[in-house]
Amino acid sequence: MNVEVTPLPGIGVRKDFVLASGRRIGVVSHRDGRTDLIVSKQDDPDACAASLPLSTEEAAVLSNLLGAPQLVAQLEEEHRDLPGIRTKQLYIKEGSRFDGRPLGDTAMRTRTGVSIVAVMRAGQVYPSPKPDFMLTSGDLLVTVGTTEGLDAAAKLLANG
Numbered sequence: 001m002n003v004e005v006t007p008l009p010g011i012g013v014r015k016d017f018v019l020a021s022g023r024r025i026g027v028v029s030h031r032d033g034r035t036d037l038i039v040s041k042q043d044d045p046d047a048c049a050a051s052l053p054l055s056t057e058e059a060a061v062l063s064n065l066l067g068a069p070q071l072v073a074q075l076e077e078e079h080r081d082l083p084g085i086r087t088k089q090l091y092i093k094e095g096s097r098f099d100g101r102p103l104g105d106t107a108m109r110t111r112t113g114v115s116i117v118a119v120m121r122a123g124q125v126y127p128s129p130k131p132d133f134m135l136t137s138g139d140l141l142v143t144v145g146t147t148e149g150l151d152a153a154a155k156l157l158a159n160g
Helices: 056-078 108-112 147-159
Strands: 004-008 012-018 024-030 035-040 048-054 086-091 115-121 124-127 140-145
Touching: 012 035, 035 056, 048 056, 086 147, 108 115, 108 147, 140 147
Parallel strands: none
Antiparallel strands: 004 012, 012 024, 024 035, 035 048, 086 140, 115 124, 115 140
16 A cells, blocks of 8 residues: 655645545644544545544554554464464553553563563554553553453553
């Protein structure tokens, strides 16, 4: 898929691509840090049908929602032949005791037997994060373990 990058003088940068329907979808990254999700008109790919301003947190959540399923599907496919092994997405919610703390503070593997194989943040994937990786609200943790371990990991992140 070809992503087009268009400088917008005085505004920022537009990054978009063409959907199978012929519409364009993308984002405008403003110079002041704001982000807009944009969708073109059906009959005019250069005209904007909708523009939705997104906060930093909203943009991060949306990118995680769009990116995480592909990563999880890939991991599930790779573990398909390993009975008892599952993959699950777990969030660091706002107000979590782990928000702003290093990953190692969770002691996830020691306490639950679950491995954190990646962290998704604002559309970026951080594979195999080390114990000093700083967590922040909105992070999506891609985890692998047993059903029981994954349930315990979800409780650990929710309750500390």
